[in-house]
Amino acid sequence: QKEVEQDPGPLSVPEGAIVSLNCTYSNSAFQYFMWYRQYSRKGPELLMYTYSSGNKEDGRFTAQVDKSSKYISLFIRDSQPSDSATYLCAGMDSSYKLIFGSGTRLLVRP
Amino acid sequence: DTEVTQTPKHLVMGMTNKKSLKCEQHMGHRAMYWYKQKAKKPPELMFVYSYEKLSINESVPSRFSPECPNSSLLNLHLHALQPEDSALYLCASSQDWGTDTQYFGPGTRLTVL
Numbered sequence: 001q002k003e004v005e006q007d008p009g010p011l012s013v014p015e016g017a018i019v020s021l022n023c024t025y026s027n028s029a030f031q032y033f034m035w036y037r038q039y040s041r042k043g044p045e046l047l048m049y050t051y052s053s054g055n056k057e058d059g060r061f062t063a064q065v066d067k068s069s070k071y072i073s074l075f076i077r078d079s080q081p082s083d084s085a086t087y088l089c090a091g092m093d094s095s096y097k098l099i100f101g102s103g104t105r106l107l108v109r110p
Numbered sequence: 111d112t113e114v115t116q117t118p119k120h121l122v123m124g125m126t127n128k129k130s131l132k133c134e135q136h137m138g139h140r141a142m143y144w145y146k147q148k149a150k151k152p153p154e155l156m157f158v159y160s161y162e163k164l165s166i167n168e169s170v171p172s173r174f175s176p177e178c179p180n181s182s183l184l185n186l187h188l189h190a191l192q193p194e195d196s197a198l199y200l201c202a203s204s205q206d207w208g209t210d211t212q213y214f215g216p217g218t219r220l221t222v223l
Contacts, residue, residue, distance in 0.1 A: 043200050043214040096208025100152030
């Protein structure tokens with residue numbers, strides 16, 4: 001079992017839709033959680049990070065962590081074609097290493 | 111400014127060549143990282159430098175040799191690579207190791223012939 005599980009997609013939505021991206025993790029030692037966006041052939045870009053259960057909002061993005069169920073989510077409101085990318089979730093383990101999910105490919109149709 | 115720069119953007123090398131990848135950040139970060147990313151896979155950690163000292167080597171083959179000349183620079187020296195080493199090599203940095211978020215550079219796309 002991978003430490004971080006993520007549906008690879010692709011997830012295809014119409015422009016303006018609310019997008020929900022999800023990950024589950026198995027390592028109870030994870031303290032920090034991040035979401036990265038990666039465009040094709042580019043490096044990952046940090047979108048959100050959080051270290052506690054609950055919600056964190058930044059513009060159109062909301063990150064949600066539920067440590068009791070080991071579930072993390074990223075919501076994108078009013079999705080745009082420019083949001084089309086691969087979204088990687090990650091947790092930081094007790095040795096300070098980032099453990100990534102395999103990424104979900106998102107396609108926002110105009 | 112949260113920019114990490116990497117050169118070159120693309121590199122093609124033969125199995126007998128010696129080449130180097132370079133990474134630079136001017137954010138005052140004290141931790142720097144090398145990752146390897148194969149197509150449609152997540153980044154995999156290779157090395158961690160903290161305060162210019164190698165802190166983690168994820169059992170990477172010796173044909174990859176990291177170097178941290180100063181707090182802003184990180185190099186990855188390549189020698190006698192194999193075709194399966196072809197990948198996107200990503201550099202990242204963070205304020206400190208383990209207590210902050212990592213910012214990634216654009217990567218160097220390496221092809222080994």
